[in-house]
Amino acid sequence: MSKLVYISSIAAPHQIRLCEALNEYMDVTFLFYEYLDDERAEWWKIPLCKKCHFIDNLLFKRNGRYLTFDVVKKLEEINPDIVMVGGFSIPANYLAYRWAKKNNKKTLVFTELSRDKNGVLRPFNFTWKLQKFFYRDVDYILTAHLDATRQFRDDFKFGDKVITSRYATDLDGHLSHDYRTKKDAYTYLFPNRLVDIYNPLLAIDIFAELQSKYPGSKLLLNNEGELKDQCIAKIKLYGLEDEVEFLSEIKAWDDLPKVYERSDILIFPAKFSNGNFSINESMASGMGIVISTKINGHSNTLTHNKNCFIVEPNKESFIDAVEQYISNPELFKSHAEINKKMMDPLSVKGTAKFLYDSLKELRVVD
Incomplete structure (x- = not known):
């Protein structure tokens, strides 16, 4: 059975329940940088499942970006076959990606649209040219929806590596x-x-x-x-x-x-x-x-x-x-x-099956 680690910013209820549902299909661990960000109410907190864990010793946290070297320590302990990170712009995610490439693991990035603080879609500027260079060997990019697929496939020129996926929704x-x-x-x-x-x-x-x-x-x-x-x-x-x-x-x-x-x-x-x-x-x-x-x-x-x-x-x-x-x-x-x-079919269970079937079709999982 394939072993996957998914690194996500916060322990949102949808993510915790997706972790539970995905474990019906493969061995999945979710790693989070924090429980909630400053934008979420306390009632967003639900108990973690046994396959959800936090990454310790944050050295840096600002505007949804995190840095901790403990992400590598966690990956060494789990030794997954597949590393999936949520977002390009988080420094600790890049450390996880580099660990995966060094150890011949499959790599995935899950992303939504890239936009500025005013909601304007970012062009293929110098920053994104650097990101494309840094993640040039990523196996696949999974997007939250078709609009993001168009941006990453066409505007940011990641091409056929971009696959339309979706968020889990607790419905x-x-x-x-x-x-x-x-x-x-x-x-x-x-x-x-x-x-x-x-x-x-x-x-x-x-x-x-x-x-x-x-x-x-x-x-x-x-x-x-x-x-x-x-x-x-x-x-x-x-x-x-x-x-x-x-x-x-x-x-x-x-x-x-x-x-x-x-x-x-x-x-x-x-x-x-x-x-x-x-x-x-x-x-x-x-x-x-x-x-x-x-x-x-x-x-x-x-x-x-x-x-x-x-x-x-x-x-x-x-x-x-x-x-x-x-x-x-x-x-x-x-x-x-x-x-x-x-x-x-967009419920947590439906999304878990959709994600597993997608990864199987891409030959990322057994």
């Missing part, structure tokens, strides 16, 4: 939710962190108009992010304190599906996103989906006017899209039938 608790039906007023969900690129202030503006037109409407808002105070001020300005609820009562990861079950329509007017678990979770739950054209990573699952609405991130466009569901409530079921069927 089992969402897929059992009922189809949404016609109501006098709906509950809207903005599940993402309250940060500028996700545009929560515009989400509140959108909801304020909806609530004025459809009294009884509710908005559920993420409770984390640097714009929370501004969100509170805007909610007070509109006089919506009783209609907007911050999701402060989530105490554990497994409470999350209940939030989606309470919600009817996702509104996500992001200025930029590389793709979000929250979209998959909303799809699996059967919610109506209204998202921004500035969101990447879902081109293979979402089609405007077929199973969602993808519109420009402005109030008028979002109102018009939401009112499609209000005026035509049968869209909830027709969209949800497509989305639930599409999300079912």
Whole structure:
């Protein structure tokens, strides 16, 4: 049985459960640099499985980049056949890659789109030419979605080494939710962190108009992010304190599906996103989906006017899209039938099988 080590930045619940599921197919160990980063709430913490471990003695940590020489020590102890690292720009990942090449191991890099802090896709600049040189002998690059495949295959010129893969999403608790039906007023969900690129202030503006037109409407808002105070001020300005609820009562990861079950329509007017678990979770739950054209990573699952609405991130466009569901409530079921069927294989277990089958087809594993 092939032995694989996957090195990932944080011990996200999806990764821990993916580790468990992958061990049904091969001998897999996940190594993490830390439990959570500064952007995650405490309720993201779930117990590690027996094949998940932390890498000790971090010498450096900044902006999601880590350096520790203990990554080599861990690899020496485990002696895997395959080393898979999450991301190109982490110095310790490169140490792991060099150890693997020196010891004739198979090497994989898992990556999403490369972008700057403003969400602009990076060109094939000097930095990426260096990265391509450093990782010139990598066996395969697995991307999180088709958009990233195009960037790494075509723009960054890694060519046929680039394979479209996917993140695991913990969807089992969402897929059992009922189809949404016609109501006098709906509950809207903005599940993402309250940060500028996700545009929560515009989400509140959108909801304020909806609530004025459809009294009884509710908005559920993420409770984390640097714009929370501004969100509170805007909610007070509109006089919506009783209609907007911050999701402060989530105490554990497994409470999350209940939030989606309470919600009817996702509104996500992001200025930029590389793709979000929250979209998959909303799809699996059967919610109506209204998202921004500035969101990447879902081109293979979402089609405007077929199973969602993808519109420009402005109030008028979002109102018009939401009112499609209000005026035509049968869209909830027709969209949800497509989305639930599409999300079912993207669950943790489905992704584990997909990843194993992909690696077997590539002859990376036995």
